[in-house]
Amino acid sequence: MTRPRTLYEKIWDAHVVEQRPDGTCLIFIDRHLVHEVTSPQAFAGLRATGRTVRRPDLTLAVPDHNVPTTPRLDAAGNRLPIADVESAAQLAALEKNAPEFGIRYIDAVAPEQGIVHVVGPEQGFSLPGTTIVCGDSHTACHGGIGALAFGIGTSEVEHVLATQTLLLQPSKTMEVRVEGEVGPGVSAKDIILHITGVIGAAGGTGHVIEYTGSAIRALSVEGRLTVSNMAIEGGARAGLIAPDETTFAYLKGRPYAPKGADWDAAVAYWTSLATDPGATYDEIVVIDAADIAPSVTWGTSPEDVVPITGVVPAPDSFADPSKQTAAAKSLAYMGLEPGTRMQDVAIENIFIGSCTNSRIEDLRAAAAVIKGRHKADNVKWAIVVPGSGLVKAQAEAEGLDRIFTDAGLEWREPGCSACLAMNPDKVPAGERCASTSNRNFVGRQGPGARTHLVSPAMAAAAAVTGKLTDVRELMA
Amino acid sequence: MTPLDKVEGRAIPFGLKNVDTDVIIPAHWLKTTTREGMGRGAFESLRADPDNLFDSADFKGAPILIAGDNFGCGSSREHAAWALGDLGIRVVIAPSYSDIFSGNAVKNGILPVVLPQAAIDRLMEVAATDPVFVDLEHQTVTTQFQDRFAFEIDPFRKMCLLEGLDEISLTEKSDAAIGAYEARLDAEHPWMRPAA
Numbered sequence: 001m002t003r004p005r006t007l008y009e010k011i012w013d014a015h016v017v018e019q020r021p022d023g024t025c026l027i028f029i030d031r032h033l034v035h036e037v038t039s040p041q042a043f044a045g046l047r048a049t050g051r052t053v054r055r056p057d058l059t060l061a062v063p064d065h066n067v068p069t070t071p072r073l074d075a076a077g078n079r080l081p082i083a084d085v086e087s088a089a090q091l092a093a094l095e096k097n098a099p100e101f102g103i104r105y106i107d108a109v110a111p112e113q114g115i116v117h118v119v120g121p122e123q124g125f126s127l128p129g130t131t132i133v134c135g136d137s138h139t140a141c142h143g144g145i146g147a148l149a150f151g152i153g154t155s156e157v158e159h160v161l162a163t164q165t166l167l168l169q170p171s172k173t174m175e176v177r178v179e180g181e182v183g184p185g186v187s188a189k190d191i192i193l194h195i196t197g198v199i200g201a202a203g204g205t206g207h208v209i210e211y212t213g214s215a216i217r218a219l220s221v222e223g224r225l226t227v228s229n230m231a232i233e234g235g236a237r238a239g240l241i242a243p244d245e246t247t248f249a250y251l252k253g254r255p256y257a258p259k260g261a262d263w264d265a266a267v268a269y270w271t272s273l274a275t276d277p278g279a280t281y282d283e284i285v286v287i288d289a290a291d292i293a294p295s296v297t298w299g300t301s302p303e304d305v306v307p308i309t310g311v312v313p314a315p316d317s318f319a320d321p322s323k324q325t326a327a328a329k330s331l332a333y334m335g336l337e338p339g340t341r342m343q344d345v346a347i348e349n350i351f352i353g354s355c356t357n358s359r360i361e362d363l364r365a366a367a368a369v370i371k372g373r374h375k376a377d378n379v380k381w382a383i384v385v386p387g388s389g390l391v392k393a394q395a396e397a398e399g400l401d402r403i404f405t406d407a408g409l410e411w412r413e414p415g416c417s418a419c420l421a422m423n424p425d426k427v428p429a430g431e432r433c434a435s436t437s438n439r440n441f442v443g444r445q446g447p448g449a450r451t452h453l454v455s456p457a458m459a460a461a462a463a464v465t466g467k468l469t470d471v472r473e474l475m476a
Numbered sequence: 477m478t479p480l481d482k483v484e485g486r487a488i489p490f491g492l493k494n495v496d497t498d499v500i501i502p503a504h505w506l507k508t509t510t511r512e513g514m515g516r517g518a519f520e521s522l523r524a525d526p527d528n529l530f531d532s533a534d535f536k537g538a539p540i541l542i543a544g545d546n547f548g549c550g551s552s553r554e555h556a557a558w559a560l561g562d563l564g565i566r567v568v569i570a571p572s573y574s575d576i577f578s579g580n581a582v583k584n585g586i587l588p589v590v591l592p593q594a595a596i597d598r599l600m601e602v603a604a605t606d607p608v609f610v611d612l613e614h615q616t617v618t619t620q621f622q623d624r625f626a627f628e629i630d631p632f633r634k635m636c637l638l639e640g641l642d643e644i645s646l647t648e649k650s651d652a653a654i655g656a657y658e659a660r661l662d663a664e665h666p667w668m669r670p671a672a
């Protein structure tokens with residue numbers, strides 16, 4: 001009998017093409033997702049060296065980071081020009097490179113267009129047990145369906161395009177087990193914010209995290225994608241959640257998912273990937289789901305998490321001197337005083353979107369809170385950016401767009417938007433944003449912007465009251 | 477990639493610690509479609525000062541950069557290595573680097589030499605007026621004043637730099653193994669190919 005293995009080890013072992021004497025492995029890549037920001041130089045490299053894409057059939061390109069979220073077509077159905085010349089150049093490069101290298105391409109006005117990490121699972125292009133890469137660190141997202149997925153740099157993008165492989169060192173493994181049932185108003189986002197607060201932004205460094213336990217099993221696929229998306233915020237290269245019936249039900253019938261007898265063979269294989277009884281992890285963290293409250297960040301690191309009922313911490317409440325310095329800097333940037341109740345922090349901007357929280361379930365959760373209410377007067381800018389054109393269409397079919405617009409929120413076209421403010425969607429300097437995205441770094445949502453990471457329901461609650469709010473109070 | 481063995485010339489006595497990739501190349505330079513020309517954005521904020529080191533008569537186009545601890549920290553952007561390369565830098569000498577930066581440097585034909593702070597201090601002194609010699613084959617940094625500092629480097633990285641091998645060329649040597657893997661995958665798990 002073979003040694004018991006974890007989910008990660010099984011996927012890794014199944015993808016080793018060659019092992020080098022120093023332990024580095026040449027790993028086969030099953031799926032390569034390409035967007036416009038990190039690919040132009042990789043395609044230029046291929047062109048300069050006369051190389052081709054080894055497996056165009058395993059590659060899918062879609063623009064997302066730069067695309068405007070305002071209408072892309074005029075009344076006559078013609079494409080509107082993009083004002084930012086650099087954004088336009090990156091988008092044009094992808095539009096030219098994809099056909100030139102024979103890659104599947106979803107263009108900016110296609111109904112399936114969206115954020116690459118929303119599109120992959122939604123199209124069934126991302127599958128359990130596969131290795132998935134993309135030139136974007138939140139590729140970890142696809143771990144939510146049980147794929148080993150991670151972000152890569154531009155040279156690696158070129159390497160994968162040319163060879164369909166990567167040279168990698170195996171990672172250590174960490175199990176984060178969340179047991180029990182979460183309370184009302186607590187979502188997948190709160191679970192992952194809480195986890196990040198517990199393990200710290202560097203807690204998972206060098207590891208691949210497998211999320212286990214009854215609270216994780218109880219999540220929908222959308223929720224699992226949210227959790228795994230932020231594995232990187234805990235320092236891990238990738239996150240994983242074992243595929244199960246929930247996963248299979250989500251994937252069945254998606255355009256690129258296996259069909260017929262292939263489907264049954266695939267499900268049998270995916271089922272065999274679960275971590276064996278007796279397999280060991282390098283680290284184990286156990287979290288009681290009952291301890292998780294609707295959560296919010298106060299600082300400029302994703303580990304700066306407190307329950308919404310909490311207060312802004314004092315820098316000297318941290319034991320580590322370097323954390324004390326970092327916290328003081330964060331508070332200065334965020335314009336917050338220690339001891340301030342999080343629920344007293346006024347918010348001027350709301351962003352509901354990003355690959356963390358822009359799927360249909362996220363929009364439903366936000367709409368449920370907003371319904372029949374209106375945004376507060378001090379909220380100047382509130383946008384809802386669906387993760388893909390298909391999510392947008394589904395939401396519109398359910399009337400969610402009307403709920404948002406009736407409440408004074410803007411309903412936008414899909415893309416990364418204010419998650420990284422590469423397109424015109426930016427939070428003004430010095431203003432706060434309750435954001436459902438994944439990074440609260442200095443300047444992430446625009447120079448000087450102050451980000452508070454929250455769940456979709458919490459963002460909706462902040463829109464209604466104009467300050468960070470415990471969504472449970474609006475649910476009563 | 478251009479092979480790198482011996483590099484000699486002026487070394488920019490920069491010396492700063494914790495230089496992050498935002499300092500090396502500000503984020504707005506990420507919105508480009510080529511690797512070339514990024515040298516113009518390298519150290520943009522520092523070079524706004526007309527008296528900066530990088531554009532001084534002595535150091536413009538210098539092939540070596542001397543820096544402090546934790547060089548290249550921050551975001552993973554490979555643009556930092558491109559910017560340095562485009563500036564003409566082939567070697568960085570520092571006490572330590574961020575992991576991602578040193579990997580990106582080697583991938584782009586730039587040698588990240590690790591030397592202790594005392595050696596850095598001495599080289600900073602020499603570099604102000606005289607050239608510095610870097611010999612990758614023998615793993616030494618020397619000066620015309622009898623200074624000789626030996627450095628360590630991962631043998632794989634050394635070979636890549638010496639032979640000007642990029643990782644893609646190396647992996648292409650495994651072409652048959654990749655082909656065999658693909659054939660086995662198609663046989664065992666035909667459903668792995670995207671449907672439709």
Ligand code: SF4
Nearest residue numbers: 138354355416419420
């Ligand atoms: S939404 Fe944000 S995190 Fe996700 S892919 Fe886009 S920029 Fe990256």
